[in-house]
Amino acid sequence: MRLPVCVFDVESDMLCPSCQEKLDKGEITQFDVDFCKWLLERQKQFPAIGDLSLLRALRVADRLVLIVKKKGRDLLLSEKELMDEMGKAFGRVLIIEGPLSLRSVVKELIHPAVELGVNSLFLPDRTRENIVVLRSEDKSRIPYSLEELRLIASAAVGESVLFQYQEETKKTEEKPSDVFEERMKSFTQKQPKR
Numbered sequence: 001m002r003l004p005v006c007v008f009d010v011e012s013d014m015l016c017p018s019c020q021e022k023l024d025k026g027e028i029t030q031f032d033v034d035f036c037k038w039l040l041e042r043q044k045q046f047p048a049i050g051d052l053s054l055l056r057a058l059r060v061a062d063r064l065v066l067i068v069k070k071k072g073r074d075l076l077l078s079e080k081e082l083m084d085e086m087g088k089a090f091g092r093v094l095i096i097e098g099p100l101s102l103r104s105v106v107k108e109l110i111h112p113a114v115e116l117g118v119n120s121l122f123l124p125d126r127t128r129e130n131i132v133v134l135r136s137e138d139k140s141r142i143p144y145s146l147e148e149l150r151l152i153a154s155a156a157v158g159e160s161v162l163f164q165y166q167e168e169t170k171k172t173e174e175k176p177s178d179v180f181e182e183r184m185k186s187f188t189q190k191q192p193k194r
């Protein structure tokens with residue numbers, strides 16, 4: 001199994017200097033380490049996961065998000081019993097296949113919907129902020145709230161990723177005329193009664 005930390009480190013409960021550095025820099029978190037331990041302990045029972053390449057394990061918005069290399073998803077999903085156990089221990093499981101580009105993460109999260117566009121801007125501190133614009137008519141097809149999308153995508157990519165629906169700003173502007181229309185409707189509906 002390939003993990004975000006060395007297998008030896010996990011087994012010996014001690015991080016080597018290079019893994020410790022990854023942890024200190026925030027490239028991985030303690031959860032990666034804990035989850036790797038949990039997963040390694042299951043390899044005896046589920047030997048097929050020995051072929052898995054896990055890039056990251058994240059705990060976001062009550063979900064377990066696993067970033068795996070190609071074919072990792074099918075490999076995990078074919079181990080039904082393991083997936084059940086994982087769901088019970090960590091919450092709903094979302095598996096994203098790397099390599100970890102913003103595009104692949106967004107695609108995975110909003111599938112089968114497609115984003116309208118992505119705007120990226122560099123902040124003065126040279127970090128990048130991304131805004132993913134979604135079609136408002138896709139709202140019912142996307143299983144995550146905007147806040148969940150932000151948390152999962154930002155954690156997966158390691159950059160700030162915001163999501164917004166295209167029509168949202170328009171709708172508030174349209175309110176006055178909607179109210180007007182409604183009034184007109186009730187007015188015209190009342191007419192025949194008189």
Ligand SMILES: [Zn+2]
Pocket residue numbers: 005006009015016017018019020
């Ligand atoms: Zn290590």
